[in-house]
Amino acid sequence: MRVRRAGAGLAMAATLAAMAGCGMSGTALRGRPLPPERALISVTPLDGSRGVRPASPLRVSVSEGRLERVRVVRVGDARDRPVAGRISQDGLRWRPLDGRLRLRGRYTVDAVAVDGHGRRTARHTTFTTFVPRHRFIGYYRPEHRSLVGTGMIVSFEFNRPIVHRAAVERGIRVTARPRVPVAAHWFGNQRLDFRPRTYWKPGTEVSVRMRLRDVQGGPGVFGVQHKTMRFTVARSQLSILDAAAHTLTVWRDGRRWATLPATAGEPSSPTYNGKMVVMERHEVTRMNGDTVGFGGEYDIEDVPHAMRLTTSGTFLHGNYWAPPNTFGVANTSHGCIALRDVRGGRAPTPARWFYENSLIGDVVEVVRSTDRTVAPDNGLGGWNMSWGQWRAGSALR
Numbered sequence: 001m002r003v004r005r006a007g008a009g010l011a012m013a014a015t016l017a018a019m020a021g022c023g024m025s026g027t028a029l030r031g032r033p034l035p036p037e038r039a040l041i042s043v044t045p046l047d048g049s050r051g052v053r054p055a056s057p058l059r060v061s062v063s064e065g066r067l068e069r070v071r072v073v074r075v076g077d078a079r080d081r082p083v084a085g086r087i088s089q090d091g092l093r094w095r096p097l098d099g100r101l102r103l104r105g106r107y108t109v110d111a112v113a114v115d116g117h118g119r120r121t122a123r124h125t126t127f128t129t130f131v132p133r134h135r136f137i138g139y140y141r142p143e144h145r146s147l148v149g150t151g152m153i154v155s156f157e158f159n160r161p162i163v164h165r166a167a168v169e170r171g172i173r174v175t176a177r178p179r180v181p182v183a184a185h186w187f188g189n190q191r192l193d194f195r196p197r198t199y200w201k202p203g204t205e206v207s208v209r210m211r212l213r214d215v216q217g218g219p220g221v222f223g224v225q226h227k228t229m230r231f232t233v234a235r236s237q238l239s240i241l242d243a244a245a246h247t248l249t250v251w252r253d254g255r256r257w258a259t260l261p262a263t264a265g266e267p268s269s270p271t272y273n274g275k276m277v278v279m280e281r282h283e284v285t286r287m288n289g290d291t292v293g294f295g296g297e298y299d300i301e302d303v304p305h306a307m308r309l310t311t312s313g314t315f316l317h318g319n320y321w322a323p324p325n326t327f328g329v330a331n332t333s334h335g336c337i338a339l340r341d342v343r344g345g346r347a348p349t350p351a352r353w354f355y356e357n358s359l360i361g362d363v364v365e366v367v368r369s370t371d372r373t374v375a376p377d378n379g380l381g382g383w384n385m386s387w388g389q390w391r392a393g394s395a396l397r
Contacts, residue, residue, distance in 0.1 A: 041111050047125035054101045054129065054214045059093065065115035066091025075106045103214045103222055105129045134221045136160040138212065142360060144229045150199040150236045151277045152361030153380040154208055161189045163218035165395035168192070171223065173209040176200070185393035187377040197387045199363070204233040237362045241337055243271055243369035246328045248339065250354070260350045261328025263319070264369065265335040271366050272374035275383040276309035278362045281355070284345065304345030305355035309364055310379035316364060318351030
């Protein structure tokens with residue numbers, strides 16, 4: 001036993017002497033440095049991450065050396081889609097050009113870095129993004145590629161309450177050519193409208209850019225729309241109903257074009273005052289008093305040349321059932337504006353003429369009625385607000 005311990009001691013001494021002879025002394029370390037470590041590639045989100053949120057950062061970086069190339073791909077849909085990005089000038093970082101990740105996506109990251117000695121290091125990682133249970137959609141007007149009147153207001157109705165209104169408003173951009181200021185206004189948490197300070201000028205081209213895909217509208221609720229809608233503003237037409245004089249005066253491009261005898265709401269159900277915008281046009285429609293709170297007072301299946309002015313049920317329409325001497329003389333309706341017409345609407349009548357010369361987006365203004373001014377959110381009534389009041393309703397003000 002004593003012999004073995006002595007042998008072990010001698011072997012250790014010999015080993016240390018050999019290490020010293022092979023350059024492990026302090027003097028030898030200064031003369032022959034160890035080779036540098038290769039550049040380390042860091043990727044965020046971490047490899048294998050699941051349920052990554054859209055706002056989470058996507059980054060690739062190295063602590064030393066430089067990134068030579070980075071390829072990030074969103075896998076899925078009909079084909080794989082590369083994610084555009086840029087390496088910083090110093091080569092230390094890569095960032096995507098669009099900072100938001102797509103929901104329900106699987107991403108792959110392939111990066112190559114080179115160190116100061118020209119040696120390359122590669123890294124491959126994957127991660128998946130959050131899959132939401134609920135989505136929100138904005139139903140909008142006017143329709144894509146439509147020709148509208150100068151009073152058209154861009155209006156979104158969302159299928160779910162919007163909690164993060166600023167984020168959703170930021171995801172919609174309305175621009176015009178020629179350029180004019182356009183502002184947003186929220187009516188509650190499910191409706192968002194856009195309008196300029198004054199009526200659009202004829203010939204204006206308007207673009208509505210929707211970038212709501214993966215925008216969070218509320219807890220666990222994300223948008224789906226990513227599209228651009230365009231419409232064109234036609235000639236200017238403003239029609240003014242004087243409820244006391246029982247006339248509808250039509251102004252086309254700033255000049256009085258026609259004055260038509262009309263009838264408005266009777267004293268017990270007067271027509272709203274204020275500016276209203278044509279929202280819908282129907283050659284024939286059914287009007288039932290039950291749908292607007294008048295019980296069974298009327299149910300007319302074939303009302304001709306009808307144009308909706310409010311959500312609550314105000315129309316400007318043709319009337320074939322009232323005596324002809326009613327128009328221009330008395331107010332007899334349940335709140336609508338009516339022009340003389342014939343059953344079937346095929347004869348040349350004031351109602352048919354007005355219908356054929358009107359567009360969605362035209363403004364109809366009622367004056368000298370005994371009722372209050374129409375609410376701004378009853379139809380496209382936002383023109384009844386001042387520009388200051390309108391802008392105050394933005395979540396980004």
